[in-house]
Amino acid sequence: MRNRHPWLFASAIARVDGTPRDGDVVDVCASDGSWMAGGTWSGASQIRVRLWTWDPDEPIDAALLSDRIRRAVAGRAELAADSGTTAYRLVFSESDSLPGLIVDRYADYLVMQLLTTGAAVRVDEIVAALREELSPAAIYERSDAEVRTKEGLDRTEGLRWGDLPEDAIEILEGGYRMEVELRNGQKTGTYLDQRQNHVRVARYCAGAEVLSCFSYAGGFEVHAAGAGARQIISIDSSAAALEQVVANLRRNGLSVPAEQITGNVFGELRRFRAEERRFDVIILDPPKFAANAAQVEKACRGYKDINLLAMQLLRPGGILATFSCSGLVGADLFQKVIFGASLDARRDVQIVERLSQSSDHPVLLTFPEGEYLKGLICRVW
Ligand code: SAH
Numbered sequence: 017m018r019n020r021h022p023w024l025f026a027s028a029i030a031r032v033d034g035t036p037r038d039g040d041v042v043d044v045c046a047s048d049g050s051w052m053a054g055g056t057w058s059g060a061s062q063i064r065v066r067l068w069t070w071d072p073d074e075p076i077d078a079a080l081l082s083d084r085i086r087r088a089v090a091g092r093a094e095l096a097a098d099s100g101t102t103a104y105r106l107v108f109s110e111s112d113s114l115p116g117l118i119v120d121r122y123a124d125y126l127v128m129q130l131l132t133t134g135a136a137v138r139v140d141e142i143v144a145a146l147r148e149e150l151s152p153a154a155i156y157e158r159s160d161a162e163v164r165t166k167e168g169l170d171r172t173e174g175l176r177w178g179d180l181p182e183d184a185i186e187i188l189e190g191g192y193r194m195e196v197e198l199r200n201g202q203k204t205g206t207y208l209d210q211r212q213n214h215v216r217v218a219r220y221c222a223g224a225e226v227l228s229c230f231s232y233a234g235g236f237e238v239h240a241a242g243a244g245a246r247q248i249i250s251i252d253s254s255a256a257a258l259e260q261v262v263a264n265l266r267r268n269g270l271s272v273p274a275e276q277i278t279g280n281v282f283g284e285l286r287r288f289r290a291e292e293r294r295f296d297v298i299i300l301d302p303p304k305f306a307a308n309a310a311q312v313e314k315a316c317r318g319y320k321d322i323n324l325l326a327m328q329l330l331r332p333g334g335i336l337a338t339f340s341c342s343g344l345v346g347a348d349l350f351q352k353v354i355f356g357a358s359l360d361a362r363r364d365v366q367i368v369e370r371l372s373q374s375s376d377h378p379v380l381l382t383f384p385e386g387e388y389l390k391g392l393i394c395r396v397w
Pocket of ligand 1: 202206207210229230231232233234235236251252253254257279280281282301302303
């Protein structure tokens, strides 16, 4: 805590004076009684206090919230000035010194998630600060993330300000038009954390037969098609997501031969192997395989399985763009898993680029847990 890590665990608390309610501001003191930090109480969570300040003269109030939101917005000035990009994360929770608050911008609309009691009880102040700072057309709350249950909070969603169209809205990503369902899409609508990686991977796709696994709405597909891919096959378990892949290619006038397979990537890659299919570029962007420490080993087996299959399906010199968004599987461990897959595949595999989450998901040095997405672009011989 002295190093400004923003989580105080229940097991580290010797004594509680008074009876704080969820979301209340509390002072954290050392055993000698000296003031250490200020935070908000989460009575049901193992992370019992979220720390907001290490300055005794800084009250946790509406002014602090506004200040921090202003700073987060200022930290995205380059993105705001980029006319080809209208969707990005504006507030990334602890990484922007706003524990439990996620705010994503989608064109004129904001989607927010309140994931801790400290954020949830301040919903009105947060909405007021966002309106003041950004004048959005709507603020929609999608606090439907599983982590809320650890805080003893129910899932909740709904319009908190303004008007939001019933249908999908359009955003720009790297100059491409993409439709996004803010009410029903995955996460807050789409995977903003992969924005820059869509561009990085597309550079390898000119003239290539591309296989995009776990495609969702087609961020990699649209960029690959724009870069001149020869053919693109997408696999996702969600038929609705694959419909969006088609819609997004069409929306940008990209007429590349494209096929969509509704299915399980693990099974479909095995089928392709049996059919001796080959590709020039394979993208693996699976969902989070490890939600807690107990799942890490199984997650690694899953990563190894799909990466081994992908290596076997690549032509010599082909490109594997492989990702893990499991925060608990660190970059070193992920690289070891890919190493294991290369041994079993009996292929020489070179890392040519290391990728991370996009710049609107910054990593605060005092909160390394904020770094969760890692990717490797590999050449497979
Ligand atoms: N590549 C996307 C994000 C992918 S998110 C982008 O850049 O925007 C992960 C996707 O995997 C989701 O769309 C989910 O529907 C899909 N999915 C999850 N498990 C799957 C499985 N076993 N087989 C196929 N798709 C799966």
